[in-house]
Amino acid sequence: MKIQRTKNIYANRLIALILASTPVLAMAHPGHEHGTSGFVAGFVHPFTGLDHLVMAIALGVLFAKFAQRWKVAGMLSFALALIFGFVLGMQGIFANIAEYGIVASLAVLAVALLARQGSVLAVASIALTFFHGAAHGVELAHAGHAALVITGMVLAMALIYAFGLGLGEVIRRYVPHGDKIVAACAAVVAAISLA
Template identity: 35%
Template sequence: MNTKLLVRSAALSAFALVPGLAHAHTGVGDVSGFAHGFAHPLSGLDHILAMVVVGLFAAQLGGRSRWLVPMSFVSVMMLGVAFGLAGITVPLVELGIGLSIVVLGGAVAFGLKAHVAAAMALVGFFAVFHGYAHGAEVPETASGLAYGAGFVLATATLHAVGLGLGLLLHSKGKARGSLLIRSLGTVAAVAGVCVVTGLV
């Protein structure tokens, strides 16, 4: 895929997210179907950070990881959603969400060079927790299919923002771009520690 096109798409997606953030909480605006599903991943800093970091991680790994890693997250997240909808208990969900930011942010910060399959498995593991949180919180009034389509699109958009940002930073030069991406990973990991410890 053309890198400039991907970067522009990510930038446009970021602008598209801004109005949604203002109405991301339950009870504001349309609380059923697609709109609520799209808003839900944007309603918490923990979800936003984790999903953007997945995109950064994919950009950092390069090659097929650029699309396989985000695709793995979205695919496995749907399994977590199914668990939540079915009432199947997934333990330590909030901890798993917080640790996803710490671990994935740390992977970016340290420039982890994981094999594609290992990277897919890593993000997939954490995607279960994020998916479960979405599925367990689906309002009874929501249309399941429309709601699911909304938060899948929001998740993919956040991945695209992270991926586009990573590619944009890479275009600034290999050494400088790598340092900037790793710095963002460090910031995310520290934020994740704050989430896990309840500071935010």
């Protein structure tokens, strides 16, 4: 038991070291703008940054642990937080602290993935999703009609979240030692938040 725990600690440290040594992969804000406008700009943007992908997939994996009503409520809350943050971000509100909010959201999400009963942390993770929306609003304000950009962004993030839900269900139902896999996901999320 002790040998296995030591191996897991070393594996988690190795993953964290590798990810911390490649912060450029996070492609965090700004710098991955697109030559497109409107719906396409909003839809493509979440797929171009590892921070967006990790947040949405990990939230899905987290909410796969909860009852069905939590999964739906999680999706709706996630979308509303993104929209609200986007609108304020377009106005330049929270533009200076959006990056810190993104790091905080990933760190809280990592802790929530590791916790056995993480419902409070799950709600905090969704609330902090607001900062992802704010960063999108700052970056994509110039990309055309705001309603189309928001619609594209929310649709893309919802698809990524749904993928995370599916992945979480597969882990929960069919993968032996699924808790350890979720813990490894948490280590990856934490390392990316530090990057």
